[in-house]
Amino acid sequence: xxxxxxxxxxxxxxxxxxxxxxxxxxxxxxxxxxxxxxxxxxxxxxxxxxxxxxxxxxxxxxxxxxxxxxxxxxxxxxxxxxxxxxxxxxxxxxxxxxxxxxxxxxxxxxxxxxxxxxxxxxxxxxxxxxxxxxxxxxxxxxxxxxxxxxxxxxxxxxxxxxxxxxxxxxxxxxxxxxxxxxxxxxxxxxxxxxxxxxxxxxxxxxxxxxxxxxxxxxxxxxxxxxxxxxxxxxxxxxxxxxxxxxxxxxxxxxxxxxxxxxxxxxxxxxxxxxxxxxxxxxxxxxxxxxxxxxxx
Numbered sequence: 001x002x003x004x005x006x007x008x009x010x011x012x013x014x015x016x017x018x019x020x021x022x023x024x025x026x027x028x029x030x031x032x033x034x035x036x037x038x039x040x041x042x043x044x045x046x047x048x049x050x051x052x053x054x055x056x057x058x059x060x061x062x063x064x065x066x067x068x069x070x071x072x073x074x075x076x077x078x079x080x081x082x083x084x085x086x087x088x089x090x091x092x093x094x095x096x097x098x099x100x101x102x103x104x105x106x107x108x109x110x111x112x113x114x115x116x117x118x119x120x121x122x123x124x125x126x127x128x129x130x131x132x133x134x135x136x137x138x139x140x141x142x143x144x145x146x147x148x149x150x151x152x153x154x155x156x157x158x159x160x161x162x163x164x165x166x167x168x169x170x171x172x173x174x175x176x177x178x179x180x181x182x183x184x185x186x187x188x189x190x191x192x193x194x195x196x197x198x199x200x201x202x203x204x205x206x207x208x209x210x211x212x213x214x215x216x217x218x219x220x221x222x223x224x225x226x227x228x229x230x231x232x233x234x235x236x237x238x239x240x241x242x243x244x245x246x247x248x249x250x251x252x253x254x255x256x257x258x259x260x261x262x263x264x265x266x267x268x269x270x271x272x273x274x275x276x277x278x279x280x281x282x283x284x285x286x287x288x289x290x291x292x293x294x295x296x
Contacts, residue, residue, distance in 0.1 A: 002099035003071050004043040005153040007270075008182055008207040014270035015291055016073065016184070016209060017282060018045040021056040030061060033279045034070055040286050043100055045184075045272070048075040052112025059089055059096070066097040073155065074098045077106025082122040083131065087140055090132050094150035102155040102184065103128040126174045129154055133179030156180035158208070159230030160188065160197035169200055176204050184272045186230040187213035189237060191263035198267040207269035212260060214253050214275050214285075218242040254284050261289040 007014045017037040022030050034044055044065060048058040062072035074093050076086065093101060105125045109117040123131060131141045138149045156175040162168045172183065188194045188210050198208065213231075215221055218241035221233040237256060244252040261271050271291070273282055 001151075002043070002153050004073065004100050005181070007042050011269075013265070013292065014042045014209065015040065015286060016043050016045060016270065016272045017041040017279075018047065018272065018274045019061070019279075020047045020050055020276075021058065021061045023053065023055045025056065027056070027061065027064060030056075031064060031068070034065055034068070036279045037282060038070060040283050041273075042270075043071040043073045045073040045102065046075060048077045048104065048106065049080065049112075050107075052079065052107045052109045052114070052117075054113060059093060059098075062093065062098045063096040071100070072098055073100040073102050075102045075104060076128070077104045078121050078123050078125060078128055079106030079109065079119050082120055083141060086123060086128060087131055087135060090135055090152060091146075091150060094152060099151070100153045100155065101132060102157070103132060103180075104157060125156060126171070126178050129156060129175055129178035129180055136179075153181055154179050155182045155184060157185065158183045158201075159186040160194050161186065161190065161232045162230045165197060165200070168197075172201055173204060176206050180206060182207045182209060182269075184209045185211040186228075187211045187224070187274070188260060188264055189231070189233045191260060191267075193232075194264050195267050209270035209272045210261075210264045210268045211272045211274060212257055212285075214257055214273070214278050214281060215241060216249060216253060216276070216278065250278065250281060253278065254281055254288060257281075257285045258288040261285070261291070265289075 019030055019033045037044055046058040046062045049055055058075050062074040065072040076089060103125050109119050132152055132154050134141050135150055136152055138146050158172045159168050183206060218238045221238045224231045225233055275282055
């Protein structure tokens with residue numbers, strides 16, 4: 001059983017982090033970023049060709065984290081693989097000592113750096129969760145018995161700030177029924193809206209880890225509002241960033257992240273901090289938010 005599963009099933013509030021594999025073969029910085037999180041998070045997400053940009057694969061980086069005694073959350077998207085490859089990669093992950101898998105649809109290639117790439121989407125995220133659950137039960141999705149069985153702890157994503165909210169709730173229910181054992185959310189900036197969402201889904205009885213993207217600038221906030229579905233950074237926060245001197249942006253980023261964490265903490269089972277390169281701020285945010293140190 002993974003540490004993440006143990007923590008969530010015991011009711012302990014968890015903190016997870018995230019790293020992005022490089023566009024190249026040198027893993028030094030990527031692994032250095034992961035090491036910075038070692039004492040502060042339970043597990044580290046490894047993104048899978050985030051934004052449809054070519055990078056080293058999540059499976060390889062997740063395996064390197066396991067070698068170093070770090071716990072990855074292996075992200076797997078439906079965009080690039082058919083059902084054979086998806087199931088094979090899930091089995092490979094377990095064989096490499098990877099115990100957590102986050103099942104995603106994946107951004108369309110038109111958004112990335114290989115716009116001519118043909119998307120696969122043989123399965124959607126709900127079907128991928130069902131396939132992974134079936135593997136855990138000893139069969140592939142064609143009904144054939146496995147010779148040995150994985151025990152992956154399966155997660156999914158949800159977007160509380162989506163408009164309208166109802167389709168997200170419906171899909172969250174389907175993902176839960178398909179085998180999702182925990183959820184990580186898109187970035188949260190409006191705690192009252194998040195509380196309303198959590199009131200609507202508490203009956204699912206599945207742990208929810210609230211996403212926190214560290215804001216670097218007002219321009220970044222406006223870009224996300226315009227281009228990232230399900231993210232809504234309030235004008236009040238954008239105004240705070242605009243009034244902050246360039247040299248004080250990291251201090252303001254810590255302040256905003258800490259404030260949001262404090263506000264959402266009563267309504268969820270953990271927070272997922274996405275530093276986007278500002279990994280050095282994560283320990284300070286965890287300290288200021290008075291979160292329990294994660295490594296035991």
